[in-house]
Amino acid sequence: MIQRKANSYRLYPDAGQRETLARIAGACRMVYNLALEQRRDWWQRYRDRTGRVISFAGQCWELTALRQEVDWLREAPIHPLQQALRDLNRAYQNFFSGRTGYPTPRRKGLHDSFRFPDPTSLRVERTGKRTGRIKLPKLGWVAFRGWYDLPGAIRNITLSRRAGQWFASVQWEQDCAEPAPYVQPAVGLDMGVSVFAATSTGELIAPGSFGKKALRALQKAQRAVSRKKKGSANRRKAIRRVQTLHARVANARKDFLHKLSTTIAKNHGTVVVEALQVRNMSASAKGTAEEPGRNVRQKSGLNRSILDQGWRMFRTFLGYKLADRGGRLVEVPAAYTSQTCSVCGVTDPASRVSQARFVCTACGHIENADINAAKNILRRADSPLKPVEGHRIKRPVEAGSLGWAA
Numbered sequence: 001m002i003q004r005k006a007n008s009y010r011l012y013p014d015a016g017q018r019e020t021l022a023r024i025a026g027a028c029r030m031v032y033n034l035a036l037e038q039r040r041d042w043w044q045r046y047r048d049r050t051g052r053v054i055s056f057a058g059q060c061w062e063l064t065a066l067r068q069e070v071d072w073l074r075e076a077p078i079h080p081l082q083q084a085l086r087d088l089n090r091a092y093q094n095f096f097s098g099r100t101g102y103p104t105p106r107r108k109g110l111h112d113s114f115r116f117p118d119p120t121s122l123r124v125e126r127t128g129k130r131t132g133r134i135k136l137p138k139l140g141w142v143a144f145r146g147w148y149d150l151p152g153a154i155r156n157i158t159l160s161r162r163a164g165q166w167f168a169s170v171q172w173e174q175d176c177a178e179p180a181p182y183v184q185p186a187v188g189l190d191m192g193v194s195v196f197a198a199t200s201t202g203e204l205i206a207p208g209s210f211g212k213k214a215l216r217a218l219q220k221a222q223r224a225v226s227r228k229k230k231g232s233a234n235r236r237k238a239i240r241r242v243q244t245l246h247a248r249v250a251n252a253r254k255d256f257l258h259k260l261s262t263t264i265a266k267n268h269g270t271v272v273v274e275a276l277q278v279r280n281m282s283a284s285a286k287g288t289a290e291e292p293g294r295n296v297r298q299k300s301g302l303n304r305s306i307l308d309q310g311w312r313m314f315r316t317f318l319g320y321k322l323a324d325r326g327g328r329l330v331e332v333p334a335a336y337t338s339q340t341c342s343v344c345g346v347t348d349p350a351s352r353v354s355q356a357r358f359v360c361t362a363c364g365h366i367e368n369a370d371i372n373a374a375k376n377i378l379r380r381a382d383s384p385l386k387p388v389e390g391h392r393i394k395r396p397v398e399a400g401s402l403g404w405a406a
Helices: 015-041 043-050 056-069 078-096 215-227 233-267 296-309 311-325 369-382
Strands: 002-011 113-116 123-126 131-136 140-145 153-162 165-175 186-191 197-199 270-274 328-332 357-359 366-368
Touching: 002 131, 002 140, 015 043, 015 056, 015 078, 015 113, 015 153, 056 078, 078 113, 131 153, 186 369, 197 369, 215 233, 233 311, 270 311, 270 369, 296 311, 311 328, 328 369, 357 369, 366 369
Parallel strands: 186 270, 270 328
Antiparallel strands: 002 165, 113 153, 123 131, 131 140, 153 165, 186 197, 357 366
């Protein structure tokens, strides 16, 4: 099989390279926004004049003509500019297929990234125990720290700026044999907020809550931004402090999820998780002016806690780490896992007496509610009557009614 992954390195460009990186990112952002405006506002006039629709190939041809007229655009490499057009074309394909919303313009400070797709012009070398350098068109050799090996051939390199720091994501691929099935016990995971995950083996994993820990500092930094004059140097410094805090939270969360997913993937051959719809779970409760929502402030805090956990990122990490070792990740419907007894299979909302305590009304089984739910999740992976993925279990006719689980 063909394995594709990416190594991420933090770059340390000099002053001239930093300026060149910013110019290339600005040129790619301008090309993307100009092409978006053309497709959004001028497609009808363009079609009436030429009889053809706007396409990726046509915009690439127009980009070549535009570079002959604009000097600062001609100074940027052609391949990252074409990749910006390719990204826009993919964004439209995702929109028309219903996967995402309509493409929006890129903004400075939020979308500072571009990609070099030609592997023949790219090189990565090691210069020390933990250092290296990358050779890029128009930039030459750029130093970086955090070296780890590239097992395969380089496919492309994407540069991005986050909180004032530049990073290089080097994608590589290699042809490797299919891993043998990983002979390790299976485990079910119940994801939560007060407890990040409960395993069917009886372990409770405490949440990192990195966003909650940095909330006060973020509020203070954001208030400082609101007091600064727009366009001033002090406002840019205040914005950078906010970006730095967000980057620290994201890095701490990613480190926590990487370590936890690696431990689980090493010790288990099959991991069963709930198919959680995070977007629906974290939707706002404010309602409309005609029908305002209830408990909006409480729901806002719950939404913040849900998004702070990083459930989707954790599921992604688990998926590829299990696949590399020959394991598998199984998703099952989440409905009623916390209301079903893992011993007798009776479903009753009254059995969940509190957030952490489960007492079955039928057989009297007492257990931690999250661990009980994790055992139900694991059982659903092997049940012959398991509902098809993506379909919900029908709700009971009346609240509090009893039902027998499959």
